[in-house]
Amino acid sequence: MKSNDHITLAHGSGGLQSHRLIRELFLEYFGNEFLNPLEDGAILHTNADKLVFTTDSHVVKPLFFPGGDIGKLAISGTVNDLAVCGAIPRWISCGMIIEEGFAIYDLEKIVISMRKTADAADVQIVTGDTKVVEKGNADGIYINTAGIGTLIEGVDLGVHQILPGDSVIINGYIGDHGAAIIRAREEFPVSFDIESDCRPLNRETIALLSKLDGIRIMRDPTRGGVATTLNEFVSGQAFGIQIDENRLPIRPVVQGLCEPLGFDPLHLANEGKILIIIDPNEAQSALEILQSILGNRESRVIGQVIEEPTGKVILKTSIGSSRIIDMLSGEMLPRIC
Amino acid sequence: MLKYIDEFRNPDLVKSVVSEIHREFSGKPIKLMEVCGGHTITIFKYGIQKLLPDNIYLISGPGCPVCVTDIGYIDRVIALAHIENVTIASFGDMIRVPGSRSSLQKEKGHGIDVRICYSPMDAVRIAEKNQNKEIVFLGIGFETTAPAVAAAIKFAADNKIHNFSVLSAHKTMPQAMKALLDSGEIDLDGFICPGHVSAITGVHIYDFITSEYRIPCVISGFEPLDMLLSILMIVRQLNRGKAIVENQYIRSVREDGNIHAMEMMMDVFEPVDTEWRGIGTIPGSGLGIRQQYRIFDANWKYNIEIEPVREYTGCICGDIMRGVKVPTDCKLFTKTCHPEDPKGSCMVSDEGTCATWYKYSARD
The missing domain is CATH 3.30.1330.10 (PurM-like, N-terminal domain)
Incomplete structure (x- = not known):
């Protein structure tokens, strides 16, 4: 051939x-x-x-x-x-x-x-x-x-394990894959360097699960982004999630792409990220385990599970106010001006 | 760090401006209107209303270009799209807007050709590459987008790209603000004026609002700190009994605006009466393509006939656009009207008042 x-x-x-x-x-x-x-x-x-x-x-x-x-x-x-x-x-x-x-x-x-x-x-x-x-x-x-x-023996992950006070962790920069695809389509006439984060994550999950007991649930925030996955966690549940905008790891180039197009990095797809909800007492150990594996240096706690309001994801904005974060609805379309 | 952005989201500066507003505000209820979708987004995205004293009400006016586009226009676009060989080129958020009977997105499933553009020049390039097709660009937006569309038409004229045309529904802002004030429906204490419009037109287009209606106007940028500073500037004018046009957005807006862009726009377009969704026809508030460029005017090029326009029963987008009602006053809001299946235009664009309320706060 x-x-x-x-x-x-x-x-x-x-x-x-x-x-x-x-x-x-x-x-x-x-x-x-x-x-x-x-x-x-x-x-x-x-x-x-x-x-x-x-x-x-x-x-x-x-x-x-x-x-x-x-x-x-x-x-x-x-x-x-x-x-x-x-x-x-x-x-x-x-x-x-x-x-x-x-x-x-x-x-x-x-x-x-x-x-x-x-x-x-x-x-x-x-x-x-x-x-x-x-x-x-x-x-x-x-x-x-x-x-x-x-x-893995003894593992029982799921929304039913989540408790108010739990920490929310992400293992690195948000939105890289979505931004890389926009870049690769060359529809937007601005050049910038960004690579997709696309990669397997089983080394990370196996390391976490074999060393820690407090992991409640993990999910990969692919299409619909971090915002959509967080909403899936809280939907219909007796708790909410609060995310701190100042703690979100977002590359300036991704933020810079989103600003003029009216996109939210929290809605951009990821292909090499895990959102982890974990017992707050184990959050620091989880970060150390993740950071010991190549490609997870920017892992951090980005928020926590809260009692009120239930069923919602709240973003504490960088200027100290707050707003709801919703799931992505429809496809992302660039706005007019 | 993003230059010119992070500085204007600095939490410490925000805090000091917020406390200054609280210190200076008299407490007597005031209503401030922004007339730009970009401002609506900033207000909701950063929770600006929650930072303000209780008696300062921020209301949204007819500032979202998609929202103010009348249903008949969408119907005409759909009719055009069904003409053989016609390809529609449009900014992204237009394709979801419902007309009387359908939307471009729904029609796309039935085989019409719709391309999403980031700039009017993208549409010209599509025309250049597809000589056997007729590319019709949907010209919507205010003084911010009209010059770029004018430039695209001039480029097509200079390069003899005759399979490109524009269906213009461009609008200009000051006449709409005047129409709102003349209606007497709302009692406003200040306008937060759209910075990007003034970047083109300069600061003087609002002079008649301060002199004839005695309402303070502040031209504002789009970051949280910009908007809070503008609100503070209006509060100070009110305290001093002043009504003047002030420019908060000095890093982008020059007093005379962008003369080159204005010349370009007025060379290609001329003022015409136009229909605003929810407001009606406002004399001289639209931009039609001049005779000289009429071969690029889709209205002239095609004989488009449509059935009578039908508004979705119960939709109050018009009232919302005039600032008379808010989304939660609408019976359809969040029940049968949501971003996945918008019934009115305000739910379509990210900048639409209903979409913004839905996305950021309505269900708090």
Whole structure:
């Protein structure tokens, strides 16, 4: 298979070209003892009591952006969903829907990126599927990944564990991924350097859960951003959350991008961030654990769980007043002036 | 640190201005109106009202360009979008605005071509690249955006890009403020005037408000400290029985404004009567494209016919825009009207009064 070739409908036909694509590209990079026999399914063994199972479909434009690509995103996204549930991510499936005419060179770059990310997250791609659709019926490539992880023993995370007084932690700068995508789309004629934070987070979650007992819930604030995830925590609950604007880690370049466009960094997507609600007595230890792992230096406590008002996320503004933070509604559209 | 931004959000300076307002305010209830969506956002985003004495009421006027756009305009845009080969190019928040029967966003699902632009020049470039299509840019906004649209039209004229046109619903601010005052519906004690409008027009466009109506005007910037300083300046004028135009936003607004931009705007546009949603027709308050540039005027280029305009029953956007009512007076607010499914224009744009109330405080 030559890298200057393009995907044709034959690559999805199940015939000869499909087999060549699988052997020369997917097996070449993904290969492992589960995938190599090319059975219809992978037989997995585990002694774990409880499994965690998740799925996520990835559509991103552009496919390659500063700090990542759709492949890295597809592995990280599913790994992170497992990780924040308290699982050790183990096995991933990969379903690709590719548009006719897609460059094999780009597909190879994506596949290599998936393998590198899977290695970093210590997961294996154990089963997969490829379909090709006619030109115009898809936008390049869509990737679905499902993942299975084994739940760390004794872990019971959830909204039901949250108590007033708990601390809210984030492991670094807010909004980098969303800003990087805006930058990569080049719709806004200002140049600035920003990379997506896209990466697997299971090292962080496993380290936290193995050393601390006071973690109530963790979640990765992806689409809809930190604001949306915090609102998910409090929705319908007998507590609220207060966030301190002065403590939010936001890069000046991200803030500077949001100002003229009328965006709120709290609504920008993140792909390498965890929001953690934790017993306040363990907050400092959590920060130390996070900061000992590369890429989490800006971890900090950004707020706490409060008794009143219930069901709401309140922002203490930088000038000492307060306001509500709402979920993102609809897509973000730049305002007129 | 963001230069020119962080200084104007400095908590210590904010505190000292707030205490100065409390010290100087007489206690007699006053109503101050801002007429710029950007100001509405700052007030709510930073919780400015909560920092003020109880008797200072901040109300929002017709300052959000999306909100003041009449329903008939949206209906015309949708009709245009359905003409073969026409591509609509627009600032982002226009696409969600409901017309009588639909919105651009809903119609997008039915195959019309809508492109979001950050600047009118983006639309010209789309036209350059797609010679087989007709690009119609939605020209809405006040003196702040009209010069950029004028520049785009002039560029298209100079470069003979004839598949580009503008459907203008541009408006100018002072006439709307006059119409509000003449209606006698609201009793105002001061105007917080839009800084970005004055950056173009200069400070003198409000002179008639201070001289004829004896209402203090302060041209304000958009950071919390700017707005608090402007409120303090109005309080001081009231204490001294003065009514003058003052410029708080000196870092952006020159006395004569931006003469080049004004010339550009008046070269391409001329004053016309225009319809304001909720207010009605205000003579001379719109900007129509001059005869000389009429091949870039979508109104001239296309014969657009629409069915009679229909307002959503129960929607009080008009009253809200005139500052007569607030969103919580509306029966639809938060019940059937919310940002995901706006019934009126004030719920659409981030700068709309209803959207801002919904987002930042209404459910406190």
